[in-house]
Amino acid sequence: KNQVEQSPQSLIILEGKNCTLQCNYTVSPFSNLRWYKQDTGRGPVSLTIMTFSENTKSNGRYTATLDADTKQSSLHITASQLSDSASYICVVSVPGTASKLTFGTGTRLQVTL
């Protein structure tokens, strides 16, 4: 069982609509949780990074939340655009080394007209 589970696996929404992606993790302890956007055939690009003590962080139309008690995080996208079509990956890191990153399987988002 993956230690970082994301849902839904894929999502199709109309341009302009909002959406929320979920990330549940069992990794413990953890030092921070990251959300990345990965366009097809490209490397991941960082959207947000939150430590265990942070509850929310925004980056433009992207807002991430974190509940360390329930081990859940969400990524909310406001007023979606066609360019938001990508895979969104939740990544949890373990204290001590950046190499110990546990990647979620991602949510593939498609924004359509």
Place this chain on the structure above:
Amino acid sequence: GAVVSQHPSWVICKSGTSVKIECRSLDFQATTMFWYRQFPKQSLMLMATSNEGSKATYEQGVEKDKFLINHASLTLSTLTVTSAHPEDSSFYICSARDLTYTGELFFGEGSRLTVL
């Protein structure tokens, strides 16, 4: 923000040949770089940690003689896929940690390898 560059972005080779992929940190020094492999519709899987001036640390199940990693300088790590076979076809991504940013990890654009 910091930039990590990979080259080539895509490569097609014949079975049995070796392919080298470069990963460069363009505006920062990285004592540690990481190499990942990603199959279609799957997560990134860490292959190895590349350490400047020392041997790479490989994840379980990754053959070190198959995937040679060299980190000769603070801005360059290379991954060589030796005697490539069709099953090695994948998307290879590197990342580097900028120590001036707290835990920030920057990814390269990835290299698509197709072995015929």
